[in-house]
Amino acid sequence: MSRRRLRPGTAVAVALLVLIPLVPGLLAARRAAAMIALPAESIVAVIVLALLPWRAARVAVAVLFGVLVGAGLLAAAADFGFEQSLDIPFDPSDSPQLIDAFGVLRSSIGAGWAVAVLVGVVLLALTVMATLAWAGLRVAAAVRARPRPGGATLVAVAAAWGVLALVGVSIIPGRPVAASASIGAIGQAAQQAAETRTAVARLPAEITSDAYAGLPPSQLLTALRGKDVVFAFVESYGQVAVQGTGFSKGVDRTLHAGQAQLDADGYSAQSAWLTSPTFGGLSWLAHSTLQTGLWVDKQPIYSKVIRSTRFTLSDAFHNAGWKTVSDVPSDAQPWPFGTSFYHYDELLTANNVGYQGPRFGYARIPDEYTWKYFADHELAGPHQPVMAEVDLVSSHTPWAPLPQPVPWSAVGDGSIYGPQPAEGDSAEDVWRSAAGVQQAYAQSVQYSLGSLFDFLHNVDDPNLVVIALGDHQPAAIVSGAHANHDVPIGIISKDPSVMKAIASWHWQSGIRPSPTAPLERMDAFRDRFLAAF
Known part of the structure; x- marks a missing residue:
């Protein structure tokens, strides 16, 4: 009787372990066929959890697994949102964009609804992480309870993943059936952060390379003198x-x-x-x-540029004798860079x-x-x-x-x-x-x-x-x-x-x-x- 009660729960746990880690691939490919795959993260997690003899270690590994897949899901969801709205990949080093995105959301639908959306996203992420940790522990416990059939099944699934990976089978181009979508989403986010660091490192040379910054005011905008x-x-x-x-x-x-x-x-x-x-x-x-x-x-890059001495169009007009004005009717907060950078x-x-x-x-x-x-x-x-x-x-x-x-x-x-x-x-x-x-x-x-x-x-x-x-x-x-x-x-x-x-x-x-x-x-x-x- 006890064994019968466990089976539905174990089946649900298996389904969660198969489906949830594939969602980042679904978001990236935007095709349902991306869900026809074997997730490496779940296979490795269940094998490790089944072999570990210490309960505390199993709990720690299960939590780590949940956090890993949850982080991949968040990265993939953020990437999907950024691609849909801004046509750029998500860059975790670009956290101000998330803050600004929340500001736009708040302005569009109201502060209460915006906070509700944010809280809902956080709760959903925590729920996914906890659910995956539970599912990993549940399936590993079932394997340990019946080691012979359970172990054989694990070995078969792992071997199938290896063969599929070696052959390179894919239903959707670029999305292998031997999947590691969560890790891939985290890796892509890390790559974007690295590219941003490289671009920022090039900035000092680009900022100082400026043929117009040293021109005297008398040589600036002479053909527009007297014009608004x-x-x-x-x-x-x-x-x-x-x-x-x-x-x-x-x-x-x-x-x-x-x-x-x-x-x-x-x-x-x-x-x-x-x-x-x-x-x-x-x-x-x-x-x-x-x-x-x-x-x-x-x-x-923007954050670095507006803290630099780069010569701007408003600088050129200001230096040449124009009164310079910024008119931003959406601004209700102080904007120090309007004077410190744009002058x-x-x-x-x-x-x-x-x-x-x-x-x-x-x-x-x-x-x-x-x-x-x-x-x-x-x-x-x-x-x-x-x-x-x-x-x-x-x-x-x-x-x-x-x-x-x-x-x-x-x-x-x-x-x-x-x-x-x-x-x-x-x-x-x-x-x-x-x-x-x-x-x-x-x-x-x-x-x-x-x-x-x-x-x-x-x-x-x-x-x-x-x-x-x-x-x-x-x-x-x-x-x-x-x-x-x-x-x-x-x-x-x-x-x-x-x-x-x-x-x-x-x-x-x-x-x-x-x-x-x-x-x-x-x-x-x-x-x-x-x-x-």
Whole structure:
């Protein structure tokens, strides 16, 4: 009777030992066939546990086994999440990305739900580890209770694994049936950490290798003297927004109407493509890449760069006599690197622009308000030439709720937006389907671009030069799997000499680049810009 009660539990334990260690392979391959395999981790663990005579040692080994497979699962899950949202592998040395990811989650779904998700992940991981430790002990006990059939079975399974490994049998290319998926996930994470260390080690030489850092102010940006120059980053504005997708038609209509308005107002525009160092998020990597001329594609690299003396575009403008402004309406916390590294003269954030309206998901302040405040307080009346980086965040995930445009003269302190969040779609509604997310994304880009065109129409500044670009493509749910990292960039000005200065770039006429427009990496822009002007 006792023996019969043990059998179902032992069968469940065997199933757990076979299936759970294969999940990292399932996440990596994203095909159910990855579960047709033999996990080396479980085979070795059961053999060791069956042979150990000391109970305390068996418990320790079982816990170690559970932690090992649990760590592999966490690494694989993190890698899957990073690949899906940011198109980069998980790097355990890049822990700030996890913190920032949690911050975005909190901003999108609320602090309570974000904490609940985090607690759920931790509890699930601990449960998996404890369950595997129990399963290993349970199966090993069954083997010890009946050593002859149990031992023979273990030897047969281990031999089968060895033969499969030797022959290299695989159902999915690159995923052998003789699996060690948990260890593979940990190994891949370690490899990413090693690659990051190598990249960081190269940084000092790259930072100091700079032809522009030593130029006297009198030689900097001479062709832009007297002009207000704005670098406008449109959040998540990627190639999919304007090209070859079912939801790009609406964005194209906005660009077409915006181009007509630009033409009527006397503006010229030229456009091209840049390859961003990031995808789906981590916008600051793109901002620092454009500013420094360095390829900043990882958080540890970013952390080193912003603590260095690398010469930035804002440095060039600051040294040449411009007032430099950072306008980041999503920022509510102190940002010391805005002054210590970028050397901005003024930092505009959510806390000091007088906004009294509602919050729209992640975006604290609608882009329209950002432009209106910037125009009224930085460009109105006689003023020192301004260089600014303005970050437009209404098109930031989760792309809902979305503000609606109001008359330029009615923006005021933002109170006019009060009813809008409740009247629009919520993030919960939008994220029920991929199609809903894609449409919401396109509408948010239309809003952000529309606010840019309204700003240009309402600000009568013949010396205004705007460089408008995307920071990265949207996440894979919008861009699709394995999308490129390309984003549009355009230069807008009323002064023909601005376009003449970049004639050698061979950019296309108009604000919407075609598929054949020039393409270069984002880190090349700084030097080309400084050379041209």
